[in-house]
Amino acid sequence: MYTIDNEIQIRLTAIKWLEEQKAIFGKTLPRKLLENGFIFNGERITLIGARGIWKPKQMVLPISITTSPNSPYNDDLEGPCVLYKYRGTDPNHSDNKGLREIMKRNLPLIYFIGTSPGNYYVESPVFIRGENRELLSFRVVGQEFKDKSEEEILQVSEREIEQKYSFSTIKKRLHQPVFSERVMYAYNYQCTMCRLKHRELLEAAHIIPDSEGGEPIVPNGLSLCKIHHAAYDKKIIGISPDYTIKVREDILRETDGPMLKHGIQELDNHKIILPYHKKDWPDPERLEERFQAFKLV
Ligand SMILES: [Zn+2]
Incomplete structure (x- = not known):
């Protein structure tokens, strides 16, 4: 002793x-x-x-x-x-x-x-x-x-x-490391939009951003690959409160290569992949708030 x-x-x-x-x-x-x-x-x-x-x-x-x-x-x-x-x-x-x-x-x-x-x-x-x-x-x-x-x-x-x-x-x-790890674990280390499972390409996104008082908790998070994270943040893609992916109208009308076609446009109206435990699902109220901002673009 x-x-x-x-x-x-x-x-x-x-x-x-x-x-x-x-x-x-x-x-x-x-x-x-x-x-x-x-x-x-x-x-x-x-x-x-x-x-x-x-x-x-x-x-x-x-x-x-x-x-x-x-x-x-x-x-x-x-x-x-x-x-x-x-x-x-x-x-x-x-x-x-x-x-x-x-x-x-x-x-x-x-x-x-x-x-x-x-x-x-x-x-x-x-x-x-x-x-x-x-x-x-x-x-x-x-x-x-x-x-x-x-x-x-x-x-x-x-x-x-x-x-x-x-x-x-x-x-x-x-904040950042604990939030990221908890969110990615909840989603079984895959992108909620495209299922990509490469951890090194995944990030945890805030539904209500940190800067707007969004809490670092799993129901305020989404596991996204880097491209879908950026597309979500830049309001190219939105997620409705019923977990449906919506691609912005003008983006749907564009013509370009496979990334735009398969990686973005084809996601329109698909459901996101939800975490295994319901308590970890993205909070519909937070999704709604963010979705309203998306629709304003
Ligand atoms: Zn993705």
Whole structure:
């Protein structure tokens, strides 16, 4: 068993080890790898386990927090913080106390966000900066706020976040990779319009764009190949709320090569391919809003 003072070495080694794994595996890491963890002074340190707030047996305080693939990670956001729910409803549950101690000592933690069963996006180090007792949550921030107090962080305005921190806040960093992975997984890694299954050619599109307040959740997403993503964004193709593909009138009248003919015009009036689980289907209300904008062109 280590003491709180000397287990900092385990934390730093774990963070470095995860960086190395990301270089091998890419954006997301398999759960098995994290369960097996790494060897520190001859002992195996596990990084993820049965509980969201995870403490390896050799340590006094938690090393990681995890959001499962089915849970929203961004239900509640506060300024540049991500809110992480307490274990249960008792603020004094031992796991919650552990995180509170991490906060007091300003120790680095690892944050795993599930993108599909058995796969996790990793954000590390993260720090705990206060609590929202009403929402039974801790405030989690990234490295960029390591030296700022809770009061200072909560005073950072939306504008400042946009201008100063742009893509460096934890919220923004998590948003794109977690959203993309979750959407593509829901659609079984194929284009919802043309069935193309080459992952390297697929992207997750927002139905209501990010810039208009569209949420990074699967029902606001579509898995599309690059060409259909661009065609959807540029309003060359629309999707009606009953999941029917509509190609813009003037485009239907054009004459050109096979890409236009087979890749675009022939999609007109076909249904999109829906995700396996109904909860992941694109939200008709959001489709309708976007479809209205398409029809105005
Ligand atoms: Zn496509």
